[in-house]
Amino acid sequence: MAKTNKTQSETVSNLNNDSGITLISIESLITRSHAQLNSLKKEMNQFKDMLDSILDSNDEYRQKFETAKQYQQLSGSNQIEGPDGVIREIVYTARLINRFENFKK
Numbered sequence: 001m002a003k004t005n006k007t008q009s010e011t012v013s014n015l016n017n018d019s020g021i022t023l024i025s026i027e028s029l030i031t032r033s034h035a036q037l038n039s040l041k042k043e044m045n046q047f048k049d050m051l052d053s054i055l056d057s058n059d060e061y062r063q064k065f066e067t068a069k070q071y072q073q074l075s076g077s078n079q080i081e082g083p084d085g086v087i088r089e090i091v092y093t094a095r096l097i098n099r100f101e102n103f104k105k
Contacts, residue, residue, distance in 0.1 A: 052095070052097075056097075068090055069092075071090070072090055078091075
């Protein structure tokens, strides 16, 4: 019986050891994933800013954007049903941007 208890004790000890290693591995994975997500968010924001800049300088886009605003003002609604039967909502977002290059640092 003493040998059985020793074997069970070693097994429990090994499991605790393995659990500790697994826990450290999982924590490391979470930390790396979090850092990677933060990096990707920064990169995404840079691409979004570039896209917004492109759209802001596109006359056709600005004209269509203004038409959508006129539709909302004329109809009093910010929803429109498309030919496919899907109801779409016009959503506006506010952004603060620099208009002059000489203000950039």
